[in-house]
Amino acid sequence: MALIVQKFGGTSVGSIERIEQVADKVRKFREQGHDLVVVLSAMSGETNRLIELARQISDQPEPRELDVVVSTGEQVTIGLLAMALIKRGVPAVSYTGNQVRILTDDAYNKARILQIDDQRIRQDLKAGRVVVVAGFQGVDEKGNITTLGRGGSDTTGVALAAALKADECQIYTDVDGVYTTDPRVVAQAQRLDKITFEEMLEMASLGSKVLQIRAVEFAGKYNVPLRVLHSFQEGPGTLITIDEEETMEQPIISGIAFNRDEAKLTIRGVPDTPGVAFKILGPVSAANIEVDMIVQNVSHDNTTDFTFTVHRNDYQKALGVLQATAAEIGAREVVGDTHIAKVSIVGVGMRSHAGVASQMFEALAKESINIQMISTSEIKVSVVIGEKYLELAVRALHTAFDLDASARQGE
Amino acid sequence: MALIVQKFGGTSVGSIERIEQVADKVRKFREQGHDLVVVLSAMSGETNRLIELARQISDQPEPRELDVVVSTGEQVTIGLLAMALIKRGVPAVSYTGNQVRILTDDAYNKARILQIDDQRIRQDLKAGRVVVVAGFQGVDEKGNITTLGRGGSDTTGVALAAALKADECQIYTDVDGVYTTDPRVVAQAQRLDKITFEEMLEMASLGSKVLQIRAVEFAGKYNVPLRVLHSFQEGPGTLITIDEEETMEQPIISGIAFNRDEAKLTIRGVPDTPGVAFKILGPVSAANIEVDMIVQNVSHDNTTDFTFTVHRNDYQKALGVLQATAAEIGAREVVGDTHIAKVSIVGVGMRSHAGVASQMFEALAKESINIQMISTSEIKVSVVIGEKYLELAVRALHTAFDLDASARQGE
Secondary structure: OOEEEEEEOOHHHOOHHHHHHHHHHHHHHHHOOOEEEEEEOOOOOHHHHHHHHHHHHOOOOOHHHHHHHHOHHHHHHHHHHHHHHHHOOOOEEEEOHHHHOEEEOOOOOOOOEEEEOOHHHHHHHHOOOEEEEEOOEEEOOOOOEEEOOOOHHHHHHHHHHHHHOOOEEEEEEOOOOOEOOOOOOOOOOOEOOEEEHHHHHHHHHOOOOOOOHHHHHHHHHOOOOEEEEEOOOOOOOEEEEOOOOOOOOOOOOOEEEEEOOEEEEEEEEEEOOOOHHHHHHHHHHHOOOOEEEEEEEEOOOOEEEEEEEEEHHHHHHHHHHHHHHHHHHOOOEEEEEOOEEEEEEEOHHHHHOOOHHHHHHHHHHHOOOOOOEEEEEOOEEEEEEEHHHHHHHHHHHHHHOOOOHHHHHOO | OOEEEEEEOOHHHOOHHHHHHHHHHHHHHHHOOOEEEEEEOOOOOHHHHHHHHHHHHOOOOOHHHHHHHHOHHHHHHHHHHHHHHHHOOOOEEEEOHHHHOEEEOOOOOOOOEEEEOOHHHHHHHHOOOEEEEEOOEEEOOOOOEEEOOOOHHHHHHHHHHHHOOOOEEEEEEOOOOOEOOOOOOOOOOOEOOEEEHHHHHHHHHOOOOOOOHHHHHHHHHOOOOEEEEEOOOOOOOEEEEOOOOOOOOOOOOOEEEEEOOEEEEEEEEEEOOOOHHHHHHHHHHHOOOOEEEEEEEEOOOOEEEEEEEEEHHHHHHHHHHHHHHHHHHOOOEEEEEOOEEEEEEEOHHHHHOOOHHHHHHHHHHHOOOOEEEEEEEOOEEEEEEEHHHHHHHHHHHHHHOOOOHHHHHOO
16 A cells, blocks of 8 residues: 556557556556556657657747647647546546646756645545646746656656655656666676666666656655566566665676767877866867766876767767867867777675776776776776677676676575 | 737648648738737647547547547647747747636536636737637636537637637638538529628528537627638638628628438327427437427317427437337327428528518429428528428529629629
């Protein structure tokens, strides 16, 4: 008998048949006596269809009106699911972001939730109704419709769970949990029963797209237990929660994340004077290019080499900016590489274990993989390597850190 | 420099191209200095698509949730038109029924407008913005989304015009005005420059589907000048207004309306006792069948014949009910006919002109058309005839009452 917020994504409600399946699932939970709030995305493809309509009118549709248009996607699914529940004899009611009232700021297309009024929902739960809420949307102080940006339905789910002090926020998706790494790369990858918010954040930001980063941040901030589950397969999924028990049993590394979205740029022979980093990165950020990893090496002849990574889509733009900078500050040359990959080991356990980084480097060295850049944080070590070594590196690390399915079955 | 409410229907906003055309049209009016409120329907086909989704879940979708779903159709078009206007440099803002706030009762799927808050719209108009409002929808006292039922966008337009005391409510549609009769039946049918609310009501209820009856009633009640125009052709359209000048010049008959939607039922040899009409029609109305024309003839042998018409869709049901009644009250027989048509002449001028009915009967007699039933009101005479005579009757009446295009050109 718990209060559970369940969020179903676009593919889970992508057809009438799927919506009926979700209704069956919700009914089962209801019959177990749980109080349920269900958050829905638009039917898969619908948000894109609506954006496409707007794009046909203008390349840059007016943001307020774009939100008026795209917010209809979720409004359709909540009505349909509520109908499907009522058909099954399960009392239900649907609410838009405005009806709940999910108050946001007025940053159309990427609004942030400021406050959630839980009065109406609590009354409905008390009366035995399942409450079906439109994800991804809210309303500003003046009553204008806003949307939270792509993937915002996860955030709606977590925010509702926080506001209602729900026992759990369940995110239903097309995978059955969070894995030690991508099973398409490593066959022995395995589902994690549990992972901490911090680890999940690192995994998510490194390209494991199971959950929206904002939703995980939100869940961590308000300590909302978050569970990732498969929409149509039974199973416990993965629970994302705070790190309650720092025991010895805890694995040092929870997962291996990776991405191929980045490109590397190096400016060589930079006169090594104070403020040179700003001189190089200032124009890059002024061009609205986000920089990820940054490495600076001191060289022998009073010059330095400066390397950083950007998203591959920004590579050409960044190259232009950097060449202009090089000419200006008298650097020797600019070189770049788009065939790189970033591989990271993530785990709260590494806090208390020395030598994790060197264990990583050793595993890569064994496979003769050259490391081009290194960056570390409290619970993560990332390296940049040649893209062609990516799969090899991930597999080697997965084995080296005892993550392979067979290796852990003995625990 | 007037305040004009313009309503565009589903075909007028049925594609992005059409929405752009409407935006061009609105801009032209704006450039003439008018204050504009634009009411839109959903893109043609969209409301049906949404209802179909709901029907796939349930034959009888829960009414509240159905309104949540179908109201999204108009929300999409208002956002798109506002974008298209802003792209043209015309300041614009869109509002849903809830945002305006169009307060209705809570009769989902067929709600009635109770009150319109004009504050927000007036502020926008003052600030030079075109206000784009979703037709067909409102919100009840508790904040639940409601819809006004099919064709409700006309009603939204008229209600907004009434609330704002607009100078005119323009209904843009796919015909260029109200005609003396259906041009597909009578080639000489002509567009009326002007028609009274009462006449329009009779025309509309008799099957001239240019405007929703409720919208005309509303316009008459609040004396909102209503103009029917073609969305994409220039022209003055038809103005529907109060009968200000009852002059001699006024034509006696404004138009000929007709429909083929009805069927006729007769119960013969009914013992003629008090209360017999109720005994016959009580069970019919209890079966939710609407009755239109009713005629009772006294016969010689203390029995009576009783005839009435119903919608053709209700014919079989009505026949069953009537046969049961006949057995109960000892009537001789029940007969029916689905091959009938109703033809009506409509005009406020007939109030002051005697002999209009007999002129009608004479014209029909000349063509040897047998009249099966007659019913009259202040400004209308209706007859039921055999369906096969319909076109002939309409043409004969159109000529007899001087409505043919050539006949009136001499005026």
